[in-house]
Amino acid sequence: MNPKLRLVKQRHRCEHCLFRRFFLSAGLNCDEIDQAGQTTTTNIGPYRPGEYLYHAGEQCNALYVVHAGTVKTEMVTFDGDLHVSGFYLTGELFGADGINKRNFVADAVAVENTWVCELTFDNWEKLAMDYPGLQGQLISELGRVIAHKELEALSNHYHLLEHRLMSFLSDLLNRIKERQGQQSNEIELAMTKTDIARYLGATPESISRALSKLEKSGYIKNTKRKIYILKDQSCLDAVI
Amino acid sequence: MNPKLRLVKQRHRCEHCLFRRFFLSAGLNCDEIDQAGQTTTTNIGPYRPGEYLYHAGEQCNALYVVHAGTVKTEMVTFDGDLHVSGFYLTGELFGADGINKRNFVADAVAVENTWVCELTFDNWEKLAMDYPGLQGQLISELGRVIAHKELEALSNHYHLLEHRLMSFLSDLLNRIKERQGQQSNEIELAMTKTDIARYLGATPESISRALSKLEKSGYIKNTKRKIYILKDQSCLDAVI
DNA sequence: CGATCCATTGAAGCCACTCAAGCCCGGTGG
DNA sequence: CCACCGGGCTTGAGTGGCTTCAATGGATCG
Helix, strand or coil: CCHHHHECCCCCCCCCCHHHHHHHHCCCCHHHHHHHHHHHEEEEEEECCCCEEECCCCECCEEEEEEECCEEEEEECCCCCEEEEEEECCCCEECHHHCCCCECCCEEEECCCEEEEEEEHHHHHHHHHHCCHHHHHHHHHHHHHHHHHHHHHHHCCCCCHHHHHHHHHHHHHHHHHHHHCCCCCEEECCCCHHHHHHHHCCCHHHHHHHHHHHHHCCCEEECCCEEEECCCHHHHHHCC | CCHHHHECCCCCCCCCCHHHHHHHHCCCCHHHHHHHHHHHEEEEEEECCCCEEECCCCECCEEEEEEECCEEEEEECCCCCEEEEEEECCCCEECHHHCCCCECCCEEEECCCEEEEEEEHHHHHHHHHHCCHHHHHHHHHHHHHHHHHHHHHHHCCCCCHHHHHHHHHHHHHHHHHHHHCCCCCEEECCCCHHHHHHHHCCCHHHHHHHHHHHHHCCCEEECCCEEEECCCHHHHHHCC
């Protein structure tokens, strides 16, 4: 990641940005937030689809939030298969796997045209000295990540691929709604279905069949780039 | 969890306790550590095998570390299957899934006779005010948990159960060695093989068969309560 | 010493994978 | 403009690994 080549002027505020929420919760007022954002965070992009933000093993010096677009993190299994470990939407934190050992566990790749917001650990520590509440905000967010991964692991153990897929789609929709703050049943897929397959530990063929089954059962409507959720996930147990 | 009924006098220091490492890293000297430990942490136990430490959904007011014994966390899938989301050995942090929303995502159950060390968020915040380095320690530890879960998810997608099982055993051995600080190839299993099955998303029958295969291939020696690792996990790709 | 749970082994069925082919669509170049 | 190409998506048949169902042996505990 080379900021010098890619630095773009921040045109609009990071409305949904996690860092902004941190600052708000820590008690900063609007002016302070603007100042803190401009002096401590760096906006990087655009990354083109398929472009790497960083590679596994590289040094990690910062926290990252998706400013616009979508990021996936992926790793290669010992037998050469590609595994997508997560998708990250606008406003979401990613790269937290690098915090402990200061280098990344997974690659990060842009799924679509993407900008990210970088906040170096150095700047974070300076901010944290001025605003002690910030550390607690980060701890809380990391706890959220852990809880989410726990639930992710749970649904990864559903026997039928249809169920894992439905659970993934529901989670995606929830995160979209959380960001937009409005009801919607539409998921605009930034990632390919092959990527979804790699995330769920399945083949594209199986995903295709599972989507067909879910559609036939009336749970979703499946188009090329969009998926509509027609029933709540709580109806899942009725899926046969 | 009722401290009043269960509070036992702390007989020996928490040598391997995560909290102790936090205090050390934050720059406390031995006297301060002893004082901080005695005034802010509570030692609870013994929990008997199968006994619940807390249930999913209950309020979470503290950080927990295994003082002695083994803890498993588990959740029930929508179709009634039990899923073990993690095993926690002496000295390891658990319950971090409750930090964000202040209530637990998974149940915590004692696997063997177990004592745990409790540090309430209230006490944590008091400590953090006196020793600012502590917050960073916790952030780092949560980052470690996230990185571990990422790698866990990776190996959960290995195609063959033998590989997932071998990966689990290697991870377990690494954690044991990390605590003991000595080389060893022996894993004393606190959990049943049925629990391992529930952790790996498999049936006890499949685990039994996978263990047999790994033993025939010379990777492990399998006894009732102990497993010996005979080859490094890096040889995994040779498993057929 | 019976009861219970765990572990193991065998036989049959099912789901997802593999291999293969065809379709759709966007991009490229003649 | 159109032919060509390539990647992603879909559908079909056959294989393989894990599950299910069933039965037995062994260990622990009241």
